[in-house]
Structure formats: structure tokens, C-alpha cells
Amino acid sequence: MLSNVTNKGGNFIDVKRIMVRGGKGGNGCVSFLREKYVDVGPPNGGNGGRGGSVRVCVDPQESTLNYIQSQYRAPAGINGAGKSKHGANGDDCVLRVPPGTVIRELDPPSKPPTPVTALSSSSSPPLPVATEDSNDVTVKGFRPWAAAIADEQATVSPKTLSPFVYYSDWEDLGETANIRLPPQFRPRRDPALPTPKLSLDMLDSSQDSVELAKGGLGGLGNPYFASSTNRSPKYALKGLMGEQRWFELELKTIADAGLVGLPNAGKSTFLRAVSNAHPKVAPYPFTTLNPYLGTIDYDDRAQLTLADIPGLIAGAHANHGLGHQFLRHVERSHVLVYVLDIGKPSPWDDLAILQRELELYSADLLHKPALIVGNKADLTVPAKDNLKRLQTCTDIPIVPVSALHRKNIHKVTYLLRDKVESAKKQQQQVAALADDTSTAVDI
Ligand SMILES: Nc1nc2c(ncn2[C@@H]2O[C@H](COP(=O)(O)OP(=O)(O)OP(=O)(O)O)[C@@H](O)[C@H]2O)c(=O)[nH]1
Numbered sequence: 001m002l003s004n005v006t007n008k009g010g011n012f013i014d015v016k017r018i019m020v021r022g023g024k025g026g027n028g029c030v031s032f033l034r035e036k037y038v039d040v041g042p043p044n045g046g047n048g049g050r051g052g053s054v055r056v057c058v059d060p061q062e063s064t065l066n067y068i069q070s071q072y073r074a075p076a077g078i079n080g081a082g083k084s085k086h087g088a089n090g091d092d093c094v095l096r097v098p099p100g101t102v103i104r105e106l107d108p109p110s111k112p113p114t115p116v117t118a119l120s121s122s123s124s125p126p127l128p129v130a131t132e133d134s135n136d137v138t139v140k141g142f143r144p145w146a147a148a149i150a151d152e153q154a155t156v157s158p159k160t161l162s163p164f165v166y167y168s169d170w171e172d173l174g175e176t177a178n179i180r181l182p183p184q185f186r187p188r189r190d191p192a193l194p195t196p197k198l199s200l201d202m203l204d205s206s207q208d209s210v211e212l213a214k215g216g217l218g219g220l221g222n223p224y225f226a227s228s229t230n231r232s233p234k235y236a237l238k239g240l241m242g243e244q245r246w247f248e249l250e251l252k253t254i255a256d257a258g259l260v261g262l263p264n265a266g267k268s269t270f271l272r273a274v275s276n277a278h279p280k281v282a283p284y285p286f287t288t289l290n291p292y293l294g295t296i297d298y299d300d301r302a303q304l305t306l307a308d309i310p311g312l313i314a315g316a317h318a319n320h321g322l323g324h325q326f327l328r329h330v331e332r333s334h335v336l337v338y339v340l341d342i343g344k345p346s347p348w349d350d351l352a353i354l355q356r357e358l359e360l361y362s363a364d365l366l367h368k369p370a371l372i373v374g375n376k377a378d379l380t381v382p383a384k385d386n387l388k389r390l391q392t393c394t395d396i397p398i399v400p401v402s403a404l405h406r407k408n409i410h411k412v413t414y415l416l417r418d419k420v421e422s423a424k425k426q427q428q429q430v431a432a433l434a435d436d437t438s439t440a441v442d443i
């Protein structure tokens, strides 16, 4: 049996909070045709390009959220130009997440952190002070901060607030006040109305990418405002700001089967035995600190993924040991594999501890199809008697195994495969039934 594995060691991150912002739309342009014998030609300002959006898609090559940054900003659209040149749209910014990432939208923070404090850290150089000439700071790395400080401190002029850009030094004496903006540029009727929160489950790469923050619309050039009464409008529309949203990403690994057991039961040794995964194995508890994912390759090319997580102890629900936090990585597996050390005096007590902890995390976990790997069966004296007694304590099938000496591995992997396949079939039947009832029509 050959296998390969994705190592998920190191600084494994499975929950992350991020802020995403679509790019600003480019401004429309105010411009007029100028030709040799045409003094004041018709308006010919181009429209601004749309700002890029932030999107998310599944990348099967990724296995952690380690590389997810805390902020994603899509590029802005390009401003329109004279001669009816429309600005180019900003590119989309695409986040790649591992399969099994659950994305939930969060409420915006009550007071968004100012860019200055958000970017500062004890090790970073002192922030530039917004002096009069710090606006044109060109030193590498200072520009965004300087701009942010300037933004915050600047007294907002009516020109900044106006949705229009104007022709060179043309003064707006109320001419734009009565202009009815196109619907897509009007402010939302009731901004206080809550928008439904986005919630996504990124299962596999066949899924299309999903938009997290829309880019702002590009502004309209001055030809849009030309009319019989105003043939040369001296204003064009600014591009809109992109959406800004906050999300929590949670990786819930999707493995076919998940290993659960007390520390030192031999979970990692078992994963090593059934695949060529190399999680650390040692004779002390909490050797495994992060989840590992292994792939079992069967002789007929079938494959099955197996997740190894840190050991659970009594009180894990109260955050004892490494706590419940890693159970999210077995929560969605089709089959649970309890790994028990049957060389210990009372493995049935260990099973009871595990089942109680699983139940406290989510009662559904106890109803999953399961299998018991009675590990350390090579310790013959206690193991034989323990196995007999264990069999009387539970209905879950038990396979005695010696992961260390790779004994009975074939039997357990084939039984596991049967279980996974029947669990998948059952899940499909349930899904089909749910589909039928939802499309049923009353006659
Ligand atoms: N005799 C015997 N020892 C075993 C067997 N399987 C594992 N061990 C030993 O048990 C100890 C713990 O094994 P691990 O695989 O690290 O146990 P674990 O369940 O992954 O432990 P944590 O990662 O701490 O939760 C190691 O010293 C292994 O060599 C077995 O089948 N027989």
C-alpha cells in the first residue's frame, strides 16, 4: 500500500479574521473636443474604470490559512481621459483558501482602527508625523501612512465631498445641485437597513470564485450630462468607493476519516502505518500539536484521507490539554476512528472519556459511523483480556492492531474504506431525498 501525505505542521493557523475592500472606481473625465477650426467642441471625457473586486476561491494546493493576510484591497479603476478614452477596470484580487474553509461575515468594528495604529508595531520604525510637507513624503514605505494621516487631518472641503469632478478652475455655483444622479450612483435609500450577512462554505475547487467586496463603479465622463440646455457640462462623476467588509475564515478540514484518541494512544503511529505520513511519534503526551492529513492509497487506486489531531483529555471542553479547538478538523469527516491503547488497564474508560468530550463539542459527532482501532495489541497480556471486555461495552466494531509493528493494518484500512463508502452513499441518499422534497409540487 502506497501513500502520500500533506504535512500540516509548523505554525498551523486555522482561524483568521480579515478586512477586504474593493477598489475605488476611476473618476469620469471633463474634457471637450479641440480641433483646428473647432474652438469649443462637444464634451468628450471618458468614463472611469470600475474598481477591482475582492473574490475568494478554493485552491486544493493550500492546506492552512497561514498565508492569508489580514487585509486585502483590490486595485482602483483608472480615471477616464479626454478623447472619450474610458479608464481600464481594476483587476480583481483573489484570495485562495484551502478546501473546507468556512467564511462568515462579521459586523464592522465599532470604530475602525486608524491605519496608523493598525500598521504600527513595537518593532516598526517611528511613524511619520503629519507635518505640512509630509504630504509629499516620497520615502519608500511612508507614503500610505502619510496619506492616511493627511486624510484624517485634512479639513474636508465641499469639493472633496461633492460627487463631481470639475473642469480646471470652473466654479460650481450650485449648477450641479439639481442634477439627478443615475440610480446606481445614488446613496442607498436607508443605509441603516441591515444587509444580509454573507456565509460561505468553500468545499472544493469546482466551485466558482465568490465576490467578497465589490469594486466601486467608475464615474461617468461629462458627455453623460450634456443636454439641450447644457451643451458643455463642466463636470463629471467621481468613481464610487469600493465595498469594505470584515470576515472570519475558519478551516474545517474535510477528511474521509478522523482519528480521535487520548494522548499517547498511538494515533500518529497509526497514521504512519497506513500512509507514508511522518507525524512525530514519541512516548509522551501531546506530541502532536497540529493536525496532519494523510492519504491512504489503495491497490485499486482508490484514495482515502485521514486526519490526525492532537490528543483529547477529560475536560477538553473546558479547554484542558489542547482543548476542543482541533475537533473542527474531524467534525466533517464521514467516519470517526477511535484509537484506544488496549495495553492500558481500562481502555473502555478512555472510550467513555472520548465520547463524552465529543458529545460536549457536538452531539452529532456521536452519531457518525465509527470504528475502534484497538492499538498496541502487541502488548499481549493485558490487550487480549481488555479486547474481550471492550467488545462487551460497545457496538462499534473493534479491530485489534499493532501500529508500531504494522500488524492487522490491511484489515483495518479495508474496513475503514467500507465504512467511508457506505457513509458517503447514505449521505448522497439523504441529499437526494431532501432535493426531492424541496422540488415536490402539490397537485
Ligand atoms: N507497543 C506499542 N507501542 C506503540 C504502538 N503504537 C504506538 N506506540 C507507542 O506509543 C507512543 C505514543 O505514540 P504516538 O503515535 O505518538 O501517540 P499519539 O496518540 O499520536 O500521541 P499524541 O500525539 O501525544 O496525542 C510511542 O512511544 C509509540 O512508539 C503499538 O502498536 N505498540
Ligand SMILES: [Mg+2]
Pocket: 267, 268, 269, 279, 280, 281, 287, 288, 310
Ligand atoms: Mg500524535
